[in-house]
Amino acid sequence: MVWFLIALAAVAGLFVYRVWSKRQRRAALLAAPLSAEEREIVFQQVPLLERLPQEFHSKLEGKINLFLDQVEFYGCDGLDLTEEMQLSIAAQACLIVVNSDQWYKHLRTILVYPGAFKSKQTYQDGFVVSEKETYRLGESWQHGPIVLSWPHSEQGALNDLDGHNLVFHEFAHQLDGLSGYTDGAPLLDRGHRFEEWAKVFSNRFKAHVEDVKHGHKTFLDPYGAEGPEEFFAVAMEVFFEKPQKLQREEPQVYEQLTKLLNLKPAEWPAD
Template sequence: MWAWYLLLVPIFGVIYRAWSKRRRRMQLLVSKLSAQDWATVIDWVPLVAKLPPELQGRLQGKMNLFLSQVRIYGKNGVVVDREVELSLSAQACLLIVNSDVWYNTLHTVLLYPGAFHSKQQRQDGYLVTETKEVRLGESWRHGPVVLSWPHAEQGGVNDEDGHNLILHEFAHQLDALSGDTNGVPILAKGQSHQDWEAAIMRGYEAHVANVGRNRKTVLDSYAATNYVEFLAVSIEVFFEKPEKFHEEYPEVYKQISILLNLDPLAWG
């Protein structure tokens, strides 16, 4: 009898912890920010004011869940205050505000006071070389996300220039949830892989051709780097320049809209 009891206690402990975690998650997802916090979000990330009321409420819950999971650290003098937490989490959660996708493996974000050096390794056969690159942001598959905070902050404040560092790096996080950062994220239920790949490939090839001809488009030339960067830059302009993006890349706009279950064109 006592042997069974001793065996069951740890099992019930595991079940209870799992239940408590799920319950806490559900509570956070339906929780709201204070009026003061929400006013701060609107000031720092005016894009969210365009969201329909239902999505504004959903965003607040996801922000609370995000901040309960992810630790934000300032490096080299960057101070992480409430405004920084709200700005960053609002932009990060905007991508997933209307989907069931979550940044399951992300627990750390690092903020630098400007561009930073990143060590990169490249392998050619048995030869591995290490170089240092200057970057404004980077996203690792299981975290962390690393950002130049001044550039990230400006991306949130200016919601019409088509450049948003946080949206860009968290698009990479979204992409990586499929198991590899390759421009093919976990698609929405019922979304066709064939349609996704066809739209991204055609859009990317058209953009590369435009860049080669020095033809200006809504997308930054950096989107011509590869499919991964094409997707990340496309998500930036999907939110910030939806009309122009839809006009120039309608197939890509449609697929990203299905993926995120969002349509900024309808926000007015």
């Protein structure tokens, strides 16, 4: 009995120690700055960071450290993965959550391709299940991985004013999936009422679907009409790349995203 209690105490002690050391490691990564060389790469690869208010810079660097520690990158189809690629993708992903408590806790793997990649999609029509191969630029799975075309990820970041950003799009799906479903209804902070989010996003999504169906010109990418999760992801792209215009065209969507991410990019200096 005594030996059993000693063994139990040892196991419990080991468990507590492991939790404690994991927390310590996380805190150290979040507090550490990037090296001068890494910082230079990040600013070259993601020029939008020039507009990010100074108060968020050290937070961003800490989150990039944590991200790079947590996630393993793999170059696919012969892609020679570089530090620039990893830092660019990490910086874009961390920018979204720079001032939020939300984190990509399920993500462990990012696959990077030298261009569009083949993806198998399963379709169900009644009892008939069929598979189709399509070419895609990006994919986000609820419990990881994320799959990205490098040239499109790079261009999305370098051109930060066109309202298209593949990495923001795929990481919006990743954030959305933290609630258990990738359905355009992400986890919200305390004090941010779900009814408020749901009302705005379902109304604006329906209006967007109608506009696209009738061939009207839309500010948000027509791809957003594919489903509420795509509407959320395309809104995320313009939230950072055309924030003033999003605030004018879709003020309620803009406001909900400011509450979700605790950021107000329309007030950041324009490029």
